Amino acid sequence: MRHVSVSLVLVAVGLTAAFCVVVLLGFGFRGPGIADTEPALSVATWIDVAQGTGARNIVSAIYLNVRLFDTILEVLVFSVAVLGVHFYLTARGRPEPVESIPESSVVRVAADLLLPLILLIGLYVTVYGHLSPGGGFSGGVIAGTGLLLAAIVLGTKTVTARLGRRLLDRLEWITLLGILIVGLVPAALARTPLVDLLPAGSPGRVGSGGSILLYNGLIGLKVFVGSWVIIRHFVDHRGEI
Amino acid sequence: MSWLNGVTVSIVLFGIGLLGLVLRRDLVIKLLALGLVNASTILCLVSLGARSDGAPPLLGISTVQNIVDPLPQAIVLSAIVINFAILALALVFVMLLVERYHTTDSHRIERETAEEEEQEELWS
Numbered sequence A: 001m002r003h004v005s006v007s008l009v010l011v012a013v014g015l016t017a018a019f020c021v022v023v024l025l026g027f028g029f030r031g032p033g034i035a036d037t038e039p040a041l042s043v044a045t046w047i048d049v050a051q052g053t054g055a056r057n058i059v060s061a062i063y064l065n066v067r068l069f070d071t072i073l074e075v076l077v078f079s080v081a082v083l084g085v086h087f088y089l090t091a092r093g094r095p096e097p098v099e100s101i102p103e104s105s106v107v108r109v110a111a112d113l114l115l116p117l118i119l120l121i122g123l124y125v126t127v128y129g130h131l132s133p134g135g136g137f138s139g140g141v142i143a144g145t146g147l148l149l150a151a152i153v154l155g156t157k158t159v160t161a162r163l164g165r166r167l168l169d170r171l172e173w174i175t176l177l178g179i180l181i182v183g184l185v186p187a188a189l190a191r192t193p194l195v196d197l198l199p200a201g202s203p204g205r206v207g208s209g210g211s212i213l214l215y216n217g218l219i220g221l222k223v224f225v226g227s228w229v230i231i232r233h234f235v236d237h238r239g240e241i
Numbered sequence B: 001m002s003w004l005n006g007v008t009v010s011i012v013l014f015g016i017g018l019l020g021l022v023l024r025r026d027l028v029i030k031l032l033a034l035g036l037v038n039a040s041t042i043l044c045l046v047s048l049g050a051r052s053d054g055a056p057p058l059l060g061i062s063t064v065q066n067i068v069d070p071l072p073q074a075i076v077l078s079a080i081v082i083n084f085a086i087l088a089l090a091l092v093f094v095m096l097l098v099e100r101y102h103t104t105d106s107h108r109i110e111r112e113t114a115e116e117e118e119q120e121e122l123w124s
Helices: A001-029 A042-052 A058-066 A068-091 A105-127 A137-152 A154-164 A164-186 A212-236 B006-025 B029-049 B070-101 B107-121
Strands: none
Touching: A001 B006, A042 A058, A042 A105, A042 B070, A058 A212, A058 B070, A068 A164, A068 A212, A068 B070, A105 A154, A105 A212, A105 B107, A137 A154, A137 A212, A137 B070, A137 B107, A154 A164, A164 A212, B006 B029, B006 B107, B070 B107
């Protein structure tokens, strides 16, 4: 037992040291602006890509256009994690229900005021993902966190009853199916470019960016529902928040 | 202080996280250390495109010469989502282990599984 952990520590220290040497030699001694002296070759390429898609946010133009299939598989990984949490915690069975602790009136009033705003910000970040910083992943997490706030104040049972448990479980798989279908339709129709179904539109408008808006909306819905499913399962099996 | 940049800070964080992952016995703290390793990787990748006069990679808003490299940011998005997925799933497994062995200490869990195996061999 003892010698195993010692050798593990040695391996860890060795790996870290090797990593440090490689990275320090490559990038380490350059000051805070590491890419200051770099030629902007890569950036110019990505600007061309973004102009081709009609999106203003170059990052979403990369991960929802040229790296689209990678992102779809990433959504698949997220879905598998949600399915894993769902499966293992449902198989564990229901523990004794715990009485929820009533929150103070300050939290209740603040949650009432903030919940619509948080959901609205989540929607805004999702819909404007191709024009400004944001996108489906961050917008979905913002809206899911808003539901967590509601769950703290009202209790998960009330929130689940209001949203409809069955609807949420179905919505999760329907959105995943939607993302896969929308992603694979151009390939099925033999249309090029393979990742873009809609016209680019004029840059700066909400309707621009080709399919990026569609993917952002679907991914936002997926992450919103998925994070809520994870939160609900964790809370259900630890009593109330 | 020319050596103080995102990469060097991320190396320190990576080392702390890796040592915590190996040395600490508490499973929850191991998971926190894993999160620290992940955060250090994200910091390293994003700071590779950093410029001291950097502007966000938005066309039509930032001037083109100052735009930071958008590729690491797009790649880091996968790392963030997958870290979230791993953390949620690993926490479920920790919950199952705690329910069975009533401890988060990895050494005690290993000892008890070894004892269980010995008893199974005795019975068979």
